[in-house]
Amino acid sequence: MSTTQETPYLFDPANWEFGAAGSIPSFIVTHLYYTGLALAIAILIAVPVGLYIGHTGRLAFVAINAGNAGRALPTLGLVSLLVTMFGLGLIPALIALVILAIPPILTSTYAGLRAVDRAAVDAAKGMGMRELGILLRVEIPMALPLIISGLRSAALQVVATATVAAYVGLGGLGRLLVDGLALNQYDRVVAGAVVVAVLAIVIDLVAEGIQRLVVSPGISGRALTRPSKSFPTVSPTQPRAGTASAG
Amino acid sequence: MITFDGVRKVFPDGTVAVDNLDLELPTGKITVFVGPSGCGKTTSLRMINRMIEPTSGRILIDGDDVTSQDDALLRRRIGYVIQHAGLFPHRTIAENIATVPHLNGVNKKKARAVALELMDRVGLDESMADRYPVQLSGGQQQRVGVARALAADPPVMLMDEPFSAVDPIVREVLQAEFLRIQGELGKTIALVTHDIDEAIKIGDMVAVFRQGGHLAQFATPQELLERPANDFVADFVGRDRGFRSLSFDTAAALEVDDLFSVATGGEVLVLDGAGHPHGWTGPGLGSTSNPTPLGGTFVTGDSLRLVTDLAISSPVGIAVRVDETGRADGVLRHDSLVRQLNARRRRRAEAESTS
Ligand SMILES: Nc1ncnc2c1ncn2[C@@H]1O[C@H](COP(=O)(O)OP(=O)(O)OP(=O)(O)O)[C@@H](O)[C@H]1O
Ligand SMILES: [Mg+2]
Numbered sequence: 078m079s080t081t082q083e084t085p086y087l088f089d090p091a092n093w094e095f096g097a098a099g100s101i102p103s104f105i106v107t108h109l110y111y112t113g114l115a116l117a118i119a120i121l122i123a124v125p126v127g128l129y130i131g132h133t134g135r136l137a138f139v140a141i142n143a144g145n146a147g148r149a150l151p152t153l154g155l156v157s158l159l160v161t162m163f164g165l166g167l168i169p170a171l172i173a174l175v176i177l178a179i180p181p182i183l184t185s186t187y188a189g190l191r192a193v194d195r196a197a198v199d200a201a202k203g204m205g206m207r208e209l210g211i212l213l214r215v216e217i218p219m220a221l222p223l224i225i226s227g228l229r230s231a232a233l234q235v236v237a238t239a240t241v242a243a244y245v246g247l248g249g250l251g252r253l254l255v256d257g258l259a260l261n262q263y264d265r266v267v268a269g270a271v272v273v274a275v276l277a278i279v280i281d282l283v284a285e286g287i288q289r290l291v292v293s294p295g296i297s298g299r300a301l302t303r304p305s306k307s308f309p310t311v312s313p314t315q316p317r318a319g320t321a322s323a324g
Numbered sequence: 325m326i327t328f329d330g331v332r333k334v335f336p337d338g339t340v341a342v343d344n345l346d347l348e349l350p351t352g353k354i355t356v357f358v359g360p361s362g363c364g365k366t367t368s369l370r371m372i373n374r375m376i377e378p379t380s381g382r383i384l385i386d387g388d389d390v391t392s393q394d395d396a397l398l399r400r401r402i403g404y405v406i407q408h409a410g411l412f413p414h415r416t417i418a419e420n421i422a423t424v425p426h427l428n429g430v431n432k433k434k435a436r437a438v439a440l441e442l443m444d445r446v447g448l449d450e451s452m453a454d455r456y457p458v459q460l461s462g463g464q465q466q467r468v469g470v471a472r473a474l475a476a477d478p479p480v481m482l483m484d485e486p487f488s489a490v491d492p493i494v495r496e497v498l499q500a501e502f503l504r505i506q507g508e509l510g511k512t513i514a515l516v517t518h519d520i521d522e523a524i525k526i527g528d529m530v531a532v533f534r535q536g537g538h539l540a541q542f543a544t545p546q547e548l549l550e551r552p553a554n555d556f557v558a559d560f561v562g563r564d565r566g567f568r569s570l571s572f573d574t575a576a577a578l579e580v581d582d583l584f585s586v587a588t589g590g591e592v593l594v595l596d597g598a599g600h601p602h603g604w605t606g607p608g609l610g611s612t613s614n615p616t617p618l619g620g621t622f623v624t625g626d627s628l629r630l631v632t633d634l635a636i637s638s639p640v641g642i643a644v645r646v647d648e649t650g651r652a653d654g655v656l657r658h659d660s661l662v663r664q665l666n667a668r669r670r671r672r673a674e675a676e677s678t679s
Pocket of ligand 1: 337359360362363365366367
């Protein structure tokens with residue numbers, strides 16, 4: 078450890094060497110890898126389930142309860158439990174992160190679909206669209222702002238919580254926290270916290286950019302040069318946009 | 325032709341929305357469903373394109389049972405305009421209108437061309453093609469709704485209160501444009517409204533529904549006003565139906581008096597050199613150089629309703645008729661008008677009792 082007393086860990090150029098094992102950039106890459114993998118799996122599970130529940134109205138209690146259950150689960154406890162089942166390694170950390178990410182995605186996908194103007198769905202059906210067409214061409218595009226806000230909030234929680242990977246012997250930015258605490262190097266802990274926070278902000282900004290690209294100007298409100306009195310659109314607000322508090 | 329054959333609809337909760345409906349909607353004409361709220365108009369309309377399935381009975385379009393066809397394909401051949409337009413907020417105006425052509429596999433370029441043509445037809449400027457519904461006024465959205473229903477050129481159109489979401493002035497404009505478009509296209513149209521005046525104005529045939537999904541009367545607007553089948557219809561049609569029924573006949577059969585026939589009140593019609601009427605002069609009226617205005621004139625093609633209104637509102641109780649060039653060619657005193665209207669009513673009643 079070449080940390081000097083004078084330069085805090087975060088600002089020591091030696092810790093920013095690209096490609097070097099144990100450097101901040103390599104931790105970031107690993108951290109993003111865990112985050113991305115967990116989110117991808119969560120999306121693959123939660124989006125189709127949310128779409129099914131939202132489109133059919135069946136099993137709505139699943140979506141509603143998932144939100145509450147998700148908030149109540151302590152991730153660290155869950156990881157410990159999973160380690161006793163699967164041993165140390167990627168699997169327990171990944172499962173915990175996926176379980177963390179599913180509720181916000183599932184709930185907002187469901188809520189997004191439910192909030193779609195029934196008149197538009199009725200018109201779609203009345204013009205001869207079939208169920209799948211209605212879902213893909215009417216319901217999802219109209220629900221996108223809410224679906225994406227769920228994804229954003231999931232991404233923020235996962236990127237903050239992916240630090241638990243270090244507790245099960247893996248890499249990522251959690252290493253800075255765990256090792257810093259073990260070595261009593263608090264500047265290292267601070268470095269870890271700061272980098273995670275910055276990463277969370279960057280991810281959210283990127284997500285916002287994507288949202289701008291994929292959400293139709295007709296519902297995001299961007300098409301609106303003047304306020305319209307008469308048309309009842311789905312409100313283009315983003316309820317429950319994720320907060321960046323590291324959990 | 326759309327045929328309702330003993331159609332009945334009972335919702336799962338036991339509500340009888342439509343009861344034993346037999347009805348024939350003539351091809352190429354506008355049939356209006358009218359009646360108080362909750363009497364089954366929308367339910368009847370939506371059974372035509374199978375948005376609602378009847379509990380019993382059949383609905384036929386040109387002899388084919390609607391239930392014998394794939395529902396999505398059936399709907400693509402039936403234009404559907406819903407209340408408040410029901411536009412897709414995430415799609416541009418042109419995309420909204422091109423929905424059905426798109427479903428039918430028409431390519432993008434051609435679908436857009438169709439959309440632009442229809443925008444023109446319903447009186448929307450082409451510059452709105454790439455706007456979104458939120459950027460349009462209520463009346464403009466309603467036009468888009470109509471254009472969208474027309475896009476696949478369906479022979480049949482269903483319209484559920486298409487003009488109810490806009491203010492009365494815009495409604496008049498939309499109704500007039502709708503009648504103009506229908507004059508060009510001649511679709512078979514079923515239109516729902518709760519507004520009896522709208523029904524009488526735009527319907528070729530009017531079906532009056534009453535609570536419980538019963539058909540109270542099916543008739544032309546004129547018949548409805550002149551011979552309501554029962555008290556419910558008479559009540560629904562309204563008090564001044566006698567006056568309104570005068571809209572359906574022209575003034576062609578009215579006998580008028582000479583311009584200078586003897587006037588009991590001493591009033592004199594002032595004409596200019598070309599014979600155009602300028603106003604009235606006489607005791608209590610304006611001078612020859614500054615006569616009391618007529619308040620309007622009529623030609624033989626105008627409705628009896630207009631003539632009656634002119635006679636009533638005229639300062640001297642006399643309606644003035646003019647020829648095509650605007651020259652006064654006769655006067656009609658209100659007592660003579662009342663006599664002629666009475667005779668007309670007697671003739672109609674006789675004609676009906678002998679037929
Ligand atoms: N899905 C449904 N389930 C149960 N009852 C229904 C349903 N849809 C309509 N009804 C009932 O059926 C009756 C007829 O409804 P419908 O919508 O056809 O009326 P309407 O004549 O169009 O009325 P309005 O002028 O208010 O639109 C009403 O009593 C209504 O409450
Ligand atoms: Mg209705």
